[in-house]
Amino acid sequence: MKISKKIIDNLKKGGVDFYLSVPCKLLANMIDILENDKDVYYSAVPREEEGMGICAGAYLGNKFPCIMMQNTGIGNSVNAIVSLLQLYQMPVVFLISYRGTPGEPVGAQGGMAKITEDILQTLRIPMLHCSSEKELDKISTFSKHAKVVESPVAILCDFNLMKDDK
Amino acid sequence: MNRFDLLNKVQNILKDNLVICNIGLPSQELYKISDQPNFFYMLGSMGLSSSIGLGLALSQNKHVISIDGDGSVLMNMNTLATIGNRAPSNYTLLIIDNGSYGSTGDQRTFTDEKTSLKDVALGAGCKNVIECSGEETVNELNKAIDDKDNSYVIISKINSGNVKIDPIPLNPITIRDRFRKFIGKVKYL
Numbered sequence: 370m371k372i373s374k375k376i377i378d379n380l381k382k383g384g385v386d387f388y389l390s391v392p393c394k395l396l397a398n399m400i401d402i403l404e405n406d407k408d409v410y411y412s413a414v415p416r417e418e419e420g421m422g423i424c425a426g427a428y429l430g431n432k433f434p435c436i437m438m439q440n441t442g443i444g445n446s447v448n449a450i451v452s453l454l455q456l457y458q459m460p461v462v463f464l465i466s467y468r469g470t471p472g473e474p475v476g477a478q479g480g481m482a483k484i485t486e487d488i489l490q491t492l493r494i495p496m497l498h499c500s501s502e503k504e505l506d507k508i509s510t511f512s513k514h515a516k517v518v519e520s521p522v523a524i525l526c527d528f529n530l531m532k533d534d535k
Numbered sequence: 536m537n538r539f540d541l542l543n544k545v546q547n548i549l550k551d552n553l554v555i556c557n558i559g560l561p562s563q564e565l566y567k568i569s570d571q572p573n574f575f576y577m578l579g580s581m582g583l584s585s586s587i588g589l590g591l592a593l594s595q596n597k598h599v600i601s602i603d604g605d606g607s608v609l610m611n612m613n614t615l616a617t618i619g620n621r622a623p624s625n626y627t628l629l630i631i632d633n634g635s636y637g638s639t640g641d642q643r644t645f646t647d648e649k650t651s652l653k654d655v656a657l658g659a660g661c662k663n664v665i666e667c668s669g670e671e672t673v674n675e676l677n678k679a680i681d682d683k684d685n686s687y688v689i690i691s692k693i694n695s696g697n698v699k700i701d702p703i704p705l706n707p708i709t710i711r712d713r714f715r716k717f718i719g720k721v722k723y724l
Binding site: 387410412414415416418419420421422423424425426427428429430431432434448449451452453456457458459 | 555575577578579580582583584585586587588589590591592593594595599611613614616617621707708710711714715718720
């Protein structure tokens, strides 16, 4: 719970007040925290691409949105990211559980893991890669950066960082 | 009645609300009929009009109308489940159902065959789902906006067919900023 709490605290400190998720077991604690947080909006959504649309609307309504998802969700959302969030320069934080990184027990997750950072780089999306607790302190500044540059940004949380966060 | 005729009929209602308008011909036709700062024209991301409108309705109090199409809803059908479970009362989804992919040359969609978006919406959890003719749409849209306790999905069944039209000459940041200024979120314009 300590890691998940630190991530949410830092996102809130960065101004994020509207959260969506397509669940992942590594995000489960964060979802629990958000479901009990009266200060921010939280909902699950069925698909990441749809979530990008909802985040775009939330930004238009002056919220600062974050969508939490597995890295596979980036694959589901490429056109929405480019032709909506980037086209209209909308700041959205992607909080990504980085499945398929070392510690991952499911071999099939390795495929998207191998190309996740390449996709984000191709999309010119600023990345913050968190592999240890210390790096989580950068999340609030990094989130504010999304607003300054009016762009989506991606925070990648490694499997081993999240897996023991009981 | 085709989409252009319908948009002409509802334009006076749209003027008083926040409108997210579907990509392609719907946005181009609406722009030609009456351009307003409170109209957000989609220039990409087919399928997401309903979702953008939902996020906007959840984030502020003004009434939001998402103008969508049958082809676009078929592309993002999970949106109906999210709307059925989460849409606030200041949200109306207007699906202009002409049974065809109008912007790409009027190819038939599945709503012109077996699919009923009304049945899908009801099954997805949407409570107030109205299927009506183009002529009835003005009245149904007014009722939906006047009801301060419920969100609505209105499926307006019209004929396919488009008018000859040019692309929207606005750049995306202009569309974004004047829309946010109308809501009161941008000060610098």
